[in-house]
Amino acid sequence: MPDTIAQIRSSVDSLTEQFDIIAHNLANVSTAGYKRRCTVFSRLLDSQLRNSATGSNGEVALDGALDFSQGDIVETGRRLDFAIYGKGFFVVETPGGQLYTRNGVFHINQNGQIVDSDGRIIAGQAGPIVIPSTIGVSQIHVSTDGTVIGDGTVIGSFRLVDFGDNEDKLVSAGANCFQVPEDIQPAVAENVVVKQAYKEASNVKMMDELVNMITVSRLYEANMNFVSAQKEASDSIMEVAMG
Amino acid sequence: MLRAFSTAATGMTAQQTMVDVIANNLANVNTIGFKRSQTDFQDLLYIKLRESGAEVASGINTPGGLEIGSGVRVASTVKVFSPGEFQNTGRKLDIAIRGDGFLQVTLPNGDIKYTRDGALQLNANGQLVTTTGYFIEPAITISTDAVSVDVGKDGSVNVTDATGTSSVVGTIQLVRFPNPSGLSNEGDNLLAETGASGTATTGTAGESGFGTIQSGFLEKSNVQMVTELVNLITAQRAYEINSRAIMVGDEMLKTANNMVR
Numbered sequence: 001m002p003d004t005i006a007q008i009r010s011s012v013d014s015l016t017e018q019f020d021i022i023a024h025n026l027a028n029v030s031t032a033g034y035k036r037r038c039t040v041f042s043r044l045l046d047s048q049l050r051n052s053a054t055g056s057n058g059e060v061a062l063d064g065a066l067d068f069s070q071g072d073i074v075e076t077g078r079r080l081d082f083a084i085y086g087k088g089f090f091v092v093e094t095p096g097g098q099l100y101t102r103n104g105v106f107h108i109n110q111n112g113q114i115v116d117s118d119g120r121i122i123a124g125q126a127g128p129i130v131i132p133s134t135i136g137v138s139q140i141h142v143s144t145d146g147t148v149i150g151d152g153t154v155i156g157s158f159r160l161v162d163f164g165d166n167e168d169k170l171v172s173a174g175a176n177c178f179q180v181p182e183d184i185q186p187a188v189a190e191n192v193v194v195k196q197a198y199k200e201a202s203n204v205k206m207m208d209e210l211v212n213m214i215t216v217s218r219l220y221e222a223n224m225n226f227v228s229a230q231k232e233a234s235d236s237i238m239e240v241a242m243g
Numbered sequence: 244m245l246r247a248f249s250t251a252a253t254g255m256t257a258q259q260t261m262v263d264v265i266a267n268n269l270a271n272v273n274t275i276g277f278k279r280s281q282t283d284f285q286d287l288l289y290i291k292l293r294e295s296g297a298e299v300a301s302g303i304n305t306p307g308g309l310e311i312g313s314g315v316r317v318a319s320t321v322k323v324f325s326p327g328e329f330q331n332t333g334r335k336l337d338i339a340i341r342g343d344g345f346l347q348v349t350l351p352n353g354d355i356k357y358t359r360d361g362a363l364q365l366n367a368n369g370q371l372v373t374t375t376g377y378f379i380e381p382a383i384t385i386s387t388d389a390v391s392v393d394v395g396k397d398g399s400v401n402v403t404d405a406t407g408t409s410s411v412v413g414t415i416q417l418v419r420f421p422n423p424s425g426l427s428n429e430g431d432n433l434l435a436e437t438g439a440s441g442t443a444t445t446g447t448a449g450e451s452g453f454g455t456i457q458s459g460f461l462e463k464s465n466v467q468m469v470t471e472l473v474n475l476i477t478a479q480r481a482y483e484i485n486s487r488a489i490m491v492g493d494e495m496l497k498t499a500n501n502m503v504r
Contacts, residue, residue: 016245017292017311019495023247023488024286024312027254029481030261031284031315064309076281077325077465080424105283105321108422110441117283117318133444136343136419136452137324151451172310174288175318206484217491224498231502 004230008223015220021064022213025204033103033176034202036067039212066178068167071102071203073195079137080106080114083198087167088160088189091123092116092177098123099177100161100170100186102200108137114148118175122158124148129156142196158194161186245492246290246311253314254485257284260317261478268466269475276359276432277464278322279471285318321424327465329457335392336363336371339462342454344417347380347445348373348433355380357418357443360432362461371400371415375431383413394458398448417453418443 018039028034073083082104084090089100099120106122109115113128121128131140135150142148146158163170163186170178180186261282271277289310329339338361340346345357358373366372371383385392389402398415420426425439436443448456 016247016495017309019492020246020250020311023250023254023485023492024314026481026484026488027250027257027314028284028286028312029254029484030258030282030477031286034284034286037310037312064311076323078281078321078323078424079325103283103285105319107321107424107439108441110421110438112421112441117285117321131421133421134452136454137423138326138343138454139452171291171308172286172289172312174312175285206480210484210487213488213491217495220495221498224502228502 005227008227012220012223015216015223019213019216019220022209022216025209026206026213029202029204029206029209031103031176031202032105032199033071033101034204035071035102036069036202036204037064038067039064065168066170066172067203069203070200072201073198074201075198077197078105079140079197080108081197081199082106082142082158083195083200084160084192085195085200086189086192088162088192089178089186091159091161091186093121093123093128097179097182099173099179101177103176104194104199116176124156125159126156129158131155142194144193144195146192146194160189160192160194162189162192163187245496246313247492248489250312250314251485251488251492253287253316254488255482257282257315257317258478258482258485260320262475262482264320265471265475265478268471269468271464272466272468272471274360274432274464275362275461276327277466278324278327278359279464279466280320280322282320283318284315286315287313289313322426322428323465324423325465327463329460330463331459332461333459335394335458336365337361337459337461338363338394338415339457339460340417340448340454341457343419343423343452344446344448344454345419345423345434346373346415347418349378349380349382351377354435356429356433356435357426358432358434359462361456371413373432379415381413381416383415385412394456396449396455396457398456414447415456416445417448417456418445419452420444 021037021039025036084102089102092099092101106114108131112131114122129148139151146160148155166184169180169184173179264280264282268279289312291310293309340359345359348356348358362374364372369385369387371379383400385402388404390405391403393401399411400413401409402412403409421441425437426434427437429435446453
């Protein structure tokens with residue numbers, strides 16, 4: 001009986017966490033470059049694996065993973081909006097090290113450097129990309145390989161990186177950015193296409209999340225009903241025992 | 244309490260802002276020189292419950308960590324400076340800027356503001372003013388005996404008097420910013436310089452980096468009604484689904500409450 005309660009408790013905790021993750025996905029349904037977090041559903045097998053090693057009571061643990069599938073490419077018409085098609089990231093320079101993002105809503109700061117919405121510098125192949133003051137925003141063209149051309153002359157080129165098989169090591173840093181442990185070095189992204197005046201929409205699918213949300217709430221309910229049933233069962237046992 | 248409640252609330256607030264921005268865009272669908280705004284979202288910080296690759300038992304590492312995000316915020320609303328349609332008005336003092344650049348406007352208190360609304364007028368003293376009555380900088384005065392006024396592609400204002408002699412009385416200058424999206428909106432079709440926009444560079448229309456001036460045309464708003472309506476529907480649905488998350492969460496807590504009767 002206490003075992004059952006412990007199992008239910010861990011299951012309810014996991015479902016609550018899963019619900020929180022779904023709510024976060026739904027909150028970011030309009031966030032450019034956002035990658036959906038999925039919760040790992042193969043946790044029966046996973047928990048069995050753990051059982052054999054730890055001998056715990058079949059408690060479930062939840063794992064999260066990022067779904068890096070391509071989001072829709074949406075036209076915005078803004079010359080400093082960029083979408084990446086294919087596997088790759090823009091590099092954001094911060095005092096705490098490099099971050100990686102697929103949100104290409106960029107700006108030019110007072111020094112002419114290309115920055116993100118938080119004013120952090122976007123890395124070029126050779127340092128920040130500086131747009132000369134003689135060039136207007138409407139004269140900036142970015143080719144599909146990330147080369148920035150201003151009024152016919154090459155100004156710089158976006159640094160585009162990829163993590164290949166290490167992609168699952170990326171963790172969210174907030175503000176649309178990802179970070180990796182220091183020991184992982186990004187590789188140069190290949191087969192990526194940069195599209196100017198477009199942005200990559202969030203890859204959250206409202207319907208999928210809605211279905212997951214319903215599943216979670218029903219499972220939660222089922223767990224609660226089970227506790228109620230257990231309570232009734234123990235009540236009747238007590239009645240018999242007490243006469 | 245469920246973390247999801249506050250997460251969904253951030254989603255609703257953000258979508259609400261998006262609806263506000265769209266409403267303002269739609270309201271300005273016929274405003275001369277208006278540039279539409281777009282909302283840029285950012286995900287909030289994550290609570291790391293378990294690092295990825297953490298060891299759960301000897302030799303067994305989790306394939307992925309567990310991080311739960313806390314929602315979304317509006318990072319910025321950015322103005323999109325794509326050109327609007329040019330509408331032929333035939334009026335000599337209607338000017339449109341083809342390409343980058345803003346007109347300078349002097350406010351009564353001496354401040355300089357910027358606009359792309361080129362529906363210029365003459366006031367009682369023959370001075371060139373905006374529809375609101377603010378002076379164009381540099382100030383240009385047209386003498387009362389002028390019979391016609393022309394504005395050249397470079398912004399030069401030509402006046403022809405009754406005898407047929409024409410003379411240049413001034414040149415409308417343009418300014419440009421490193422980051423026009425950083426300009427702040429002041430209402431009345433006016434924009435103001437900020438730390439984010441960078442400092443203004445003054446120049447003549449047609450110079451490198453500056454657009455040309457087209458007399459007889461007005462630049463219409465760059466708001467596309469259909470795009471805005473589609474965005475409005477998306478925002479409304481996103482708002483709805485976030486509120487649904489709160490409702491479902493509430494149901495879950497209700498079952499939990501019912502457990503103890």
